Amino acid sequence: MPALSVEQLRSSFRGELIQPADAAYESARKVYNGMIDKRPHLIARCADVADVIAAVEFGRENNLLTAIRGGGHNGAGLGTCDDGLVIDLSRMRGIRVNPAARAVRVEAGCVWGDVDHATHAFGMATPCGFISTTGVAGLTLGGGIGYLTRRFGLTIDNLLAVDMVLADSRFVTASTEENADLFWAVRGGGGNFGVVTSFEFRLHSVNTVHFGPTFWPLDEAATVLRAWRDFIREAPEEINGFFAFLVIPPAPMFPEALHMKKVCGVVWCCTGSAEQAEECLRPMRTLGHPVFDHVGPAPFPVVQSLFDPLFVPGLQWYWRADNFTDLSEEAIARHVEHGSRLPTMLSTMHLYPVNGAAQRVGRNDTAYSFREALFAEVIVGVDPDPANRETITAWCKDYWDALHPYSAGGAYVNFMMEEGQDRVRATYRDNYDRLAAIKKKYDPNNYFRVNQNIRPAE
Numbered sequence: 001m002p003a004l005s006v007e008q009l010r011s012s013f014r015g016e017l018i019q020p021a022d023a024a025y026e027s028a029r030k031v032y033n034g035m036i037d038k039r040p041h042l043i044a045r046c047a048d049v050a051d052v053i054a055a056v057e058f059g060r061e062n063n064l065l066t067a068i069r070g071g072g073h074n075g076a077g078l079g080t081c082d083d084g085l086v087i088d089l090s091r092m093r094g095i096r097v098n099p100a101a102r103a104v105r106v107e108a109g110c111v112w113g114d115v116d117h118a119t120h121a122f123g124m125a126t127p128c129g130f131i132s133t134t135g136v137a138g139l140t141l142g143g144g145i146g147y148l149t150r151r152f153g154l155t156i157d158n159l160l161a162v163d164m165v166l167a168d169s170r171f172v173t174a175s176t177e178e179n180a181d182l183f184w185a186v187r188g189g190g191g192n193f194g195v196v197t198s199f200e201f202r203l204h205s206v207n208t209v210h211f212g213p214t215f216w217p218l219d220e221a222a223t224v225l226r227a228w229r230d231f232i233r234e235a236p237e238e239i240n241g242f243f244a245f246l247v248i249p250p251a252p253m254f255p256e257a258l259h260m261k262k263v264c265g266v267v268w269c270c271t272g273s274a275e276q277a278e279e280c281l282r283p284m285r286t287l288g289h290p291v292f293d294h295v296g297p298a299p300f301p302v303v304q305s306l307f308d309p310l311f312v313p314g315l316q317w318y319w320r321a322d323n324f325t326d327l328s329e330e331a332i333a334r335h336v337e338h339g340s341r342l343p344t345m346l347s348t349m350h351l352y353p354v355n356g357a358a359q360r361v362g363r364n365d366t367a368y369s370f371r372e373a374l375f376a377e378v379i380v381g382v383d384p385d386p387a388n389r390e391t392i393t394a395w396c397k398d399y400w401d402a403l404h405p406y407s408a409g410g411a412y413v414n415f416m417m418e419e420g421q422d423r424v425r426a427t428y429r430d431n432y433d434r435l436a437a438i439k440k441k442y443d444p445n446n447y448f449r450v451n452q453n454i455r456p457a458e
């Protein structure tokens with residue numbers, strides 16, 4: 001007999017409790033990555049903090065493996081589990097912008113599109129990711145890399161406070177003033193320490209940005225990669241531009257002759273003036289023989305959602321990642337070799353710049369360790385067809401194997417699959433032991449372990 005029955009939980013629960021026999025179960029158990037096929041025993045879709053407290057108590061007292069789900073975008077599928085409890089926050093979508101304080105309070109079920117929409121009305125934004133459908137919660141707790149990273153830092157560098165429900169069901173606030181150890185840990189340490197119910201972020205004046213891609217033929221990839229590496233190291237912090245190998249999709253914005261062509265490119269986003277964008281980007285945009293080039297003004301939320309129609313939920317998705325402090329000639333050669341072999345239209349490799357403001361925070365100031373890295377690499381095999389699962393996975397692993405020897409040794413935790421404890425330690429480096437001590441204090445029994453797990457110190 002369970003210590004607490006689902007019926008007992010239901011009597012005080014305001015959200016939905018979804019079990020395998022329920023009609024809603026099949027859609028409720030799905031996460032973004034179509035490769036993940038897990039069947040939880042119970043999905044507790046919380047309506048409010050009281051529901052989260054009840055769900056944590058239910059999971060803990062019944063000794064249930066418990067996953068926390070924000071936006072459901074985790075590549076490894078760590079927003080769900082087999083036979084356990086999923087604490088699903090997707091109904092908790094409240095947002096309150098405080099324009100005078102230049103801050104926004106965001107409930108943990110929001111996706112970034114919700115936040116962009118709410119803050120854009122005030123001409124402001126906080127650093128987020130490159131796609132609007134990603135969950136605020138998972139992205140923030142791992143670090144948060146996006147178009148605003150070079151200028152305003154990682155998402156966690158703009159986090160002011162979190163409200164959380166701990167493993168013992170206690171509700172706490174963490175900030176630099178209160179529970180400062182916990183606040184240090186959640187800035188990069190993922191979902192290891194409790195269920196965050198809301199986040200408070202600092203806002204910046206970001207409204208219309210200057211955005212667009214430049215694409216080059218693959219035979220110019222080494223030249224472009226070399227030039228981009230040197231350019232982005234020194235560029236003003238208003239300039240962002242991530243490097244990619246990609247297949248040009250058959251979208252009306254691209255000339256038909258380019259559809260389905262494999263290219264390399266840089267996707268630009270400038271938060272400065274049009275003149276600054278024009279002047280700073282000119283040397284790169286006129287390099288070699290671009291096959292497509294367009295940079296123009298666009299509202300920030302539009303930029304954030306441009307890739308959404310391509311990367312829809314339910315695709316097969318396998319990725320691997322690493323951090324880099326440099327790109328040597330050998331590394332560039334390996335990139336060109338493997339990047340030229342993209343196995344499907346949606347497969348891609350991105351190198352995100354993580355310098356500028358993100359590097360002004362010390363490697364021990366937050367749990368996120370790789371502050372000296374210049375580039376966060378992610379190699380992504382994507383396809384709608386499950387029959388291509390092996391192909392995209394093999395390409396991704398081969399590519400990663402070829403580049404890993406040139407890397408700084410660890411990855412951005414949000415771009416990892418389930419790769420084992422050594423990779424988790426390699427990612428947190430000398431922050432790991434401090435994280436393990438904080439884990440012991442707040443979650444001594446490792447109740448929250450469906451994540452890139454930090455084990456409680458012995």
Ligand SMILES: Cc1cc2nc3c(=O)[nH]c(=O)nc-3n(C[C@H](O)[C@H](O)[C@H](O)COP(=O)(O)OP(=O)(O)OC[C@H]3O[C@@H](n4cnc5c(N)ncnc54)[C@H](O)[C@@H]3O)c2cc1C
Pocket residue numbers: 031032067068069070071072073074075077078079080089108128129130131134135136137138139140141142143144145146190191192194195196197311414415450451452
């Ligand atoms: C298409 C796509 C684009 C992406 N783009 C970017 C990007 O531009 N920049 C970037 O930095 N990352 C990006 N990511 C990676 C993303 O940050 C991670 O996949 C992240 O885990 C997604 O968060 P989520 O809330 O959607 O995930 P979920 O699957 O819901 O949760 C992932 C994990 O986060 C933890 N978690 C979630 N909610 C909570 C909570 N409320 N309290 C405590 N722990 C919680 C749990 O440990 C959970 O296992 C992208 C991912 C995808 C699939």
